[in-house]
Amino acid sequence: MEGARKHLGRLVRLIPDSPTSPETAAIKTFFNHRLTADSASAREEWLDIVEARHRLWSGIPSEKRELIRSFLNNINLEIVKRARPTSVFNFQSASVGNLFLTGARLFTGSFESAIYLLGAITGVPNNVNVIPAINSNFSHHISAGLEDGTVITGQNAISHPSAPSSSVGSSASTLPSYTQDQHDIVPDSALTHHHRKFSTELSAHDRIEDANLPGSLPTLRKQYITFLKTHTEALPSPISRIWYINPYGQEIRPAPNPKVLDSINAASCVIYSIGSLYTSILPCMILRGVGEAVRNGGGYGGPQFKILILNGSLDRETRAAGGYEFGARDFIAAIAKACKGSVGSAVGEDTDVEDEREFRNYVTHVIHLQGQGTPRVEKEELGVLGIETVKIYGRRDDGGEGMVYDGAALGQALEAIIGRRDDRPGRSRRNTLGVS
Template sequence: MNFSKPKGIVVFSGGSAANNLVDVFKTVRENKKCPLSYVIPISDNGGSSSELIRVFGGPGIGDVRSRLVRLIPDDPDHDDSEKAALKGFFNHRLPKSRIDAKQEWLQIVEADHVLWLNISTAKKELIRSVLNMINFEIVKRLRPSSTFDFSSASIGNLFLTGGRLFTGSFESAIYLLSSICSVPSHTSVVPAINTNFTHHISAGLANNTTITGQNSISHPSEVTALENTSNAVPSEHEETEYHDGIEDANLPGSLPTLRKQYISFSKADEEELPARICRIWYINPFGQEIRLAANPRVLDVLMNAQAVIYSIGSLYTSLVPSLILKGVGQALANPSIRYKILILNSTNDRETGPSTAPFSAIDFIAAVAKAGAESRGLRGEVGKNEYKAYVTHLIHLQGPGTPRVEKDVLDKLGIETIRVYGRKVEGEGFVGYDEKALVQALEVTMGRGEKRAEKSRRNTLEG
């Protein structure tokens, strides 16, 4: 008898967009009876994470937290009020008002808040001990030039940061939150880089300009000033000196744009980039390019993968930061991974515009291939004949605003295209993926089932 462990499925994704497909990947994993791993980037420096990074350093943890909490199992046959309470607790955000946020935070750490209802005493005191520790660290770091801003802070992000500081290990903090949330052992959340340091990215545009910091690349937000002393726009030298006078986790002389608070932003209100993004790279705090190695666990799950899925989300800030890490490109190009599936976004966003030159399917695939090549130390454009080393299948929608798919070109490159019919997103002018149709497409691609349309849905799937 063969008792070898089945090869797994590895999903590259960011946070919010791919969270909508977690049930899809769960169903495919159950049917394949194999492990499932999510590889999540840690370069986000926007939202409440920016304040944690400013004061404590460390990786951007928001996407890791959101995936772990999304993986709390739902059992429709049992009324598990604690799991629902934990999901609400770790997803909870404090008020936008700085004063109200601080008051609510104290209610939580003092166990005088409705969020604690239905959480067992054992878990409550474990969670509270970590939150009280991070609260102590916040008070300890209080300086006249720098106080922690709890505005819109995520309780889950504060917990993960506290766990990392307490154990000295990002992986241990993830394990602790996974255990509390009862994330199944067959499903893992793997940070692209296992680190206690902050790692930022820059983007190079086709017009030779550079954008520094993930937040500025994906959805620029209103800068939250620590102290508004003048309406005059300071020079870069003056701004650097100003930030050097603030006692926080940043190195003196590091780039001001990486040291600011970016607590408030809107993903819906985005200006177009002036030109296409051509390349993403990691930088040190002074803006110099560096090459970083992937978390060894990422390479382990890729070595034992039957399929890799590039999920929907921001192409250049959710997918590419994981793909350019040393070791990842070589692992992806390994022919032992039979299925390398790109689920194409249902619409173009700020990163894959501008409207004058929107990305098509082959542009998405080229970006993935180029990132894989850069991971291997190969700079420059990648020949189309090499695309199949990184992407073997493309799943896509067709409808208003969907990226153009060059089926004939992709067929010649040996990349199979599978079209699924989605559903209209209420209140939006585009279509989204239907869960049943996407499960069917993935299972057809990976060798389970036949190409067929469900009786209740006309033309669900086309190869």
């Protein structure tokens, strides 16, 4: 439910806050709710929700309650149908909203339809569209290549591994071979030890009856239920690039949802929103043709404004061992590299942006905070490249590192930038696309 998780967060934030509407508040609380952290208690809580006995239903009118329940029952039926002695669904910390989206997707056969349904039930404004970057009923996974040659497989292992063993993958030179005869007598080495360990882990997972194809990478089958996004082990080397993989670890190049390209071509502004750079933003940009649409969508040089809202702190993806930390220029370089690589580079090819003046084709403005823990901003260097920087007010993040944006100040900064008139044909300054 990885795709569901990402879109749910955006949808819930779009639900209007209405102090005068208890129904809206109750629905928002319902879809934002997570089951308890104890698996047995979580299963009991889930059954209370499905059977309409849970306190969360208070304040939700009966017609919406029964509509929501129908899709929750649909996913519950699928869970029960797939249950095996070796594979039982773990409800620990499961999101009710994610379960609803999955149930709606299974019923309609379309993830877009599931998103539309949730938006309609929750009252998301009609002028706001949440578009999945890939409109598919199948899971899509990514791998990250570090500058030292290490490859990390799976979004969770890249961003917030739940165990040290999954924090770092195998290097490119020691990826497991699926054709090697395991009975060959070869000198014992780190490579053969890795092959044996991988083969043992793969066999153990293949004995489990679940929805994964036989032979799928074990790391993609692991449940990442308990993790902390803070205090994770630093990467041994900075991330060089990311790519999509199939269940067997081979690189693929998926096509984007056509609506994504249409939206970029019609937009006067693209906003790279706050979020994880390599596991949230760039997976959207490396899809075929997306980077070219940002650079030259509609034949007018792309959207006039391409705004990066710089994160208020660094995370595991934007720092590495030895004190290496990303600055604004590194964020922009990563975005430009991903966009350029989406145009048509061969699978496995690492595409660099040789001329930094090309950065402005993908980012024209950077909005940022200043304070302890925030990424550095190379204002003068970016100015030479034609990229404007806008510093705004923020506050300390009490629950973690860095700073947090003030919503009003951020809105004013965006309005000040986007409010500049765009006279190019077919452009509307109110047509804004956010990428996150």
